[in-house]
Amino acid sequence: MDAVDYQVLKSAADWLQQGKRVALVTVVRNWGSAPRPLGSLFAITDDGGFTGSVSGGCIEDDLMQRFAAAFPERIEVVRYGISAEQMQRFGLPCGGTLELVIEPLHDAVALKPLLDAVANHRLVQRRLNLRSGHVSIEATDADFSLRFNEEELLQVFGPRWRLLIIGAGQVSEYLAQMAPALDFSVYLNDPREEQRRNWHADDVTWLDGMPDDAVLAFKPDRRTVIVTLSHDPKVDDMALMEALKTDAFYIGAIGSMASSEARKERLLQLDLSPDQIARLHAPIGLAIMSRSPAEIAVSVLAELVMLRNRGSVAATPSGCAIGGPDLRIVERP
Incomplete structure (x- = not known):
């Protein structure tokens, strides 16, 4: 696990303990020349605090502006870089496209098993149900970093x-x-x-x-x-x-x-x-x-x-369905 991403999780837990609202953003798909690899994390608070990165800074700026207007209440799947105009606006290189999962976090205690495992050099996987928001953390020996489909996001944390x-x-x-x-x-x-x-x-x-x-x-x-x-x-x-x-x-x-x-x-x-x-x-x-x-x-x-x-051979993530009570795909204009 990238040390930067560990710091993102640690900061998110600290902010939650301070009573702030926190959203976790994860890169789950990319096409073209992606500025950040799959699984990269970015966390943002309702008062404008942020850490981590999903791009060179352009996407983060847009997310912060949108979250300032309306902080996310449910899980969303967001796609950037679809059109030529978007690629120029967001500065994605070589026609790159990113797909992100935006997950509102609610409890610092829920992140503690994850942080403890990483701090103790143990490999664990975090399974997020994209429709219900339910999260489970369990030990693993998986040799992949991330899997994503219309039902769940499965991510491996710890030193692989x-x-x-x-x-x-x-x-x-x-x-x-x-x-x-x-x-x-x-x-x-x-x-x-x-x-x-x-x-x-x-x-x-x-x-x-x-x-x-x-x-x-x-x-x-x-x-x-x-x-x-x-x-x-x-x-x-x-x-x-x-x-x-x-x-x-x-x-x-x-x-x-x-x-x-x-x-x-x-x-x-x-x-x-x-x-x-x-x-x-x-x-x-x-x-x-x-x-x-x-x-x-x-x-x-x-x-x-x-x-x-x-x-390394990056796994090709499967497509993501539109709809469901707790899942939205938003193509950012």
């Missing part, structure tokens, strides 16, 4: 990706601080006691044991990323020995071109096939001329986001 870092150092600290904003829950293993004592980043789950045992216990799957950053072959190679046998989405190791070639030679001696070793991303990260630990962390995350986006 896991990042296992082997080696506690400066690059690891920066990576651990940045990754949660990109939908990763972060785990760390380093058997060296002195490295653990000098770790400073928060919100990381430590895994005990030697790196190979930690990888096996972690049970990597296709939404798992494993990176070895210790610079110590005795530590990194132990993790890679097991990681390269798994279904992990991405496995990377820090080091120069020369050290990467030497590592591959060592891995051939550890019962790994050439095909398994070929899965290793080394040197790790995009080539952005990074030098500092923070820059290296940025290059690693940039590569992860690039590969994740390239490999």
Whole structure:
């Protein structure tokens, strides 16, 4: 889950506790070049407070003007960018069209299970009945972010990706601080006691044991990323020995071109096939001329986001029916 969207939910709960009226806006369909991905959130209050984004700002401005005149009382499905005039007015790029669900919120307590689950790195799904407004929240292992049809909006919240870092150092600290904003829950293993004592980043789950045992216990799957950053072959190679046998989405190791070639030679001696070793991303990260630990962390995350986006297939939402007592589709003029 995007960190911005978590903040939207948290702000909405805070506003509700203050007695304000709050509407939650969710991007549920898009066509063309969409400025924000499916599931993006925007919250607005009856006194003009807002947070989040569903576009570059133009759609938010229109929503705020309309809500100032008449705050929504029931669930609506709203479509922007239908005509050439609308696209010019709202500034949607390349003929883009957005469909939004506008949901009046009523109770901060109803958001608490959702916020608690996300804060504790648990994956949950929120099911909204578009006609009755009934909401349920339940645990899930779903690998999608959003599903939408004429009956309900089903959205997954929480970190849908896991990042296992082997080696506690400066690059690891920066990576651990940045990754949660990109939908990763972060785990760390380093058997060296002195490295653990000098770790400073928060919100990381430590895994005990030697790196190979930690990888096996972690049970990597296709939404798992494993990176070895210790610079110590005795530590990194132990993790890679097991990681390269798994279904992990991405496995990377820090080091120069020369050290990467030497590592591959060592891995051939550890019962790994050439095909398994070929899965290793080394040197790790995009080539952005990074030098500092923070820059290296940025290059690693940039590569992860690039590969994740390239490999993802957005589900095609089904159409939405017009009508029903609590559901309206409004094509904004």
